Amino acid sequence: MAILSKIRERSMFLIIIIGLALFAFVLDPSTLGDFFNSSKVNQVGEINGESISRQEFSAELEAYKQQAGNGVSEMQASKNVWDNIVRKKIYQNQLSEAGITVGEADVWNEVINAPSVKDNPQFLNEAGLFDEAKFKQFLADTKENNPDMWRAWSNYMTQIRDNGERNTYNNLVTAGLGASLKEGEAQYFTDNTKLTTQFVFVPYTSISDSLVKVSKGEIESYIKAHENDFKVEASRDISYVKFDIKATPEDENNIKASVAELIEDFKTSTNEREFLSENDSDTSIDDSFKFEREVNVSVASEIFKGAKGDVFGPYKDQGYFKISKITDVTQMPDSARASHILIPFLGAQRVSPEVTRTEEEAKVLADSILTVVKRNKNKFADLAKELSSDKGSGAKGGDLDWFTYNRMTPAFRDFVFDGSIGDIGVVETPFGYHVIKIDGQKNKQTALKLATFGRQIIASEATENAVFQKSEQFALATSKDKKFFEIAKENKYTTRPAIGLKVLDENVPGLGNQRQIITWAFGKETKPGDFKRFDLEGSHVVAFVTAKTKKGLMSAAKATNRVKPILVNQKKAKLIAEKFNGSTLADIAKDNSTNVRNASGVNLKSPTLSGAGSEPKVVGAMFNAELNKVYKNIEGNRGVYAFAVTNKELPTALPNYETTRKSIAEARKRKTFAIYEAIKKASDVEDNRSNLYVGN
Known part of the structure; x- marks a missing residue:
């Protein structure tokens, strides 16, 4: 009875579901199976009949984004991951059809023969030879105790496998892409007739x-x-009007006046960092010295005539109104030459995988090198070649050639520019410990430290509200009359086109990365003639769909x-x-x-x-x-x-045509990318990633 009761309670829900399914069947009988087939919903594409699930794609996408960091956008990451999956599946399919397998032993041999593994001191035995057992124990310990590092090793070995499959296939194909002497002869006569x-x-x-x-x-x-x-792929054409939120002359005058009010307090302040913080400065303290050429040209000459404690401004600089206080005055060279020996440690920036020494061990080694080179400066170059992890300068005896004040990391810079020619010392930076020798300095001149308070020049709330009202009124007028271009022309607004936007694009010409606009344009309910207002950073945009192109042949x-x-x-x-x-x-x-x-x-x-x-x-x-x-x-x-x-x-006949034959053969063997593109074109690749990024 309980089961029957539940069925009666949900009978309307069942009727709706069945009705929708039957309606889909009437429109297209082949869709009935898809309606109840959850695998269709949970896949992002197919490659030669093999389904790529959302789970598989999402896992690879997440791993890629973690590895790439913030330097890649969502859609760039999606494209790169999809391309990698397609490439991997296509090569696997080709090898499978050829009956060739890249096994675990092949991958393992590639790993242990990599220089970063076989030459790593951590995996060498007492005789200085690579010990496979030590490496296996390292991997076992890593898997047990360090999930992040194990994930990195797993990804590395997966990459080795993928590269092995690709290289195996390419080598097999290119092995048959030679050229005959007859081809060489024909090419020679064709080129030279x-x-x-x-x-x-x-x-x-x-x-x-x-x-x-x-x-x-x-x-x-x-x-x-x-x-x-x-x-052509499916695309959308839009036009848009952009309403920029910019400070008016009145806004600028008000900001400039508010900054000017702080001058007297800034002069009497004894803690400039605290002053900037308490007054909500939009710029932070810069502890580096400045030369005159590095200061805003409109105030530079005036500032460099000043003394410690003087305040200058307000002046306009790079979108801010600023006041600057001289906190220190010195004489220093504008460029210097130095040599260094870099001793990195585990955890330092850009450290090589083979570096295993601790920070303490690196400091001891750097100090011992300092003792040696202070006693005999002539040994510096040889020690740099032997011990420095900076191979570029190390090969030149540690010489970094001439460099300017701002080129080096602060601690390194301060030692070289504050010291004197011939000084030698140890300095710690994010890259490790440096044994530094100052080799030269030139163009000594006045340099200042400036504490600068800045207020960004932005639109006031009243200005923001006025711009919002303009964009809203334009959107409302468009919704009423459906005359986007006519209304824009009446109001002297500039309409800008964005033609041929693709479903997985993210950049709108003139607006930059605006994925939200593309997502809207490709929405199933969005059609030509539709418009929408978008609130962007620093502007409002009213976008209008002008055309919709379906996948297939380009229209006339x-x-x-x-x-x-x-x-x-x-x-x-x-x-x-x-x-x-x-x-x-x-x-x-x-x-x-x-x-x-x-x-x-x-x-x-x-x-x-x-x-x-x-x-x-x-x-x-x-x-x-x-x-x-x-x-x-x-x-x-x-x-x-x-x-x-x-x-x-005709050209003079040659005794043989080996040179031309070899040139043809080598050119063919360099066509691995063209080989892949040809295989890809012949493969059945269905990309449904748009389902992940465009709502229904």
């Missing part, structure tokens, strides 16, 4: 465009006849600019051909009010005709022509040609 020719050239521009009409039907026919050239309207010139030239070629009736080049030239031209040294490597430009199709026809025979109505890039080849100069 030179023609002497006479030709008549009538350019397409000799006929006015107004005399040639191209219909929409002709454009459509051309598109259908060249389908592969006009396949979109293809017109590309196809029409081709069809126009084809029709002009027929009109020109009507005047190519003469039996000799002289007759043809006379009928077309032009001259017979001469060209010598014509070759296929550089298919250019004097006075006509690059014409590979015409030059190709010349190479296959009989001597002294007139050929007519040859359509080129720029016009119609008639020609006769008067001489064909």
Whole structure:
């Protein structure tokens, strides 16, 4: 009874579900199975029939983002991960069909033969040889005690496997991409044969465009006849009006006045860092010295005449109103030369994987090096070559050449610019311990430390509200009359187009990364004529969908600019051909009010005709022509040609053609990317990632 009661309570829900399923079946019977098939909902694509689940894709995406950090956007990460999955699956499929497997032993051999593993002191035995057992124990301990490091090692070994599969396939294919001596001979003669020719050239521009009409039907026919050239992804065209939230002159004057009110308090302040914090400065303390060329040019000369404690401003600089107080004055060089020996430790920045010494051990080593080089400076270069982890400078005895004040990390910089030539010391930076020797200093001059209070020049609340009202009024007027462009024109607003936006794009031309706008444009309920207001950082935007392109063939309207010139030239070629009736080049030239031209040294490597430009199709026809025979109505890039080849100069035959053969073979073996692209094109790849990023 309880079960029957539950069914009765939910009968309406069941009726709706069944009704929706039957409705889908009426529209398309094949969708009935998909309606109840959760696997369709939970996949982001298929590669040669193999489903890629959301779970698999999301796991790889998350791993990639953790590795890449903040330097990659969501959509960039999505594209890179999808491309990697496609590449991996395609190569696996090719190897599977060939009956070839990259096994665990292959991966393991690649790992233990990597220099970073086999040469790592941590995995060497007492005899200084790589100990596989030590490495295995290290991996076992890592898996047990350090999940993050184990994840990194697992990813590394997975990458080794993927690279192994790719390289195995490419090596197998390229092994068969050699070239014969006969091919070498043919290529040699093709590249080095030179023609002497006479030709008549009538350019397409000799006929006015107004005399040639191209219909929409002709454009459509051309598109259908060249389908592969006009396949397009789904896209959207939008136009938008941007309302920037910018400070008005009144806002600027108010900000400048508020900063000026702080000058007297700033002068008497004994703790500048605290002053900036208490008064909510939009700029922070900069503890580095400044040279005059580094200070805003409008106040630099005035500031550098000042003394410690003086305050200058307000002045406008890089979007702020500022006041600056001199906190220190010194004389220092603007550039210096130094040598260093870098001793990194575990946890330092950019440290190599093989570095295992602790910070304490690195300090002891650096101090011992300092003792040696202080006693004998001549040993510095040899120790740098032997011990410094900075291999670039180490190879030059530690020499860093000349550098400016701001180039080095602060602790390193301060030692070199505050010290004297010949000083040697140990300095700790985020990269480890440096044994530093000051080799030179030049251009000593005044330098100042400035504490600068800054207030960003931004729009006031009243200005923000006024801009919001303008954008809202425009959106409301558009919703009422549906006349986006007319209303924009009436109000003298600039409309900006964004053509051909793809479903997984994130950048809108003129607006930058605005994924939300693209997501809206591709929403299932969004159609041409729809609009929406978006509140962006620093602006409001009213966007309007102007066109919706489905996946398939490009429409005639979109293809017109590309196809029409081709069809126009084809029709002009027929009109020109009507005047190519003469039996000799002289007759043809006379009928077309032009001259017979001469060209010598014509070759296929550089298919250019004097006075006509690059014409590979015409030059190709010349190479296959009989001597002294007139050929007519040859359509080129720029016009119609008639020609006769008067001489064909063959190059001197060689004893053998091994050099050319080898060149052809090497060029073919470098085509691994083209090989992959060809396999990919022949594969069945279905990308449904848009389902993850565009709502229903």
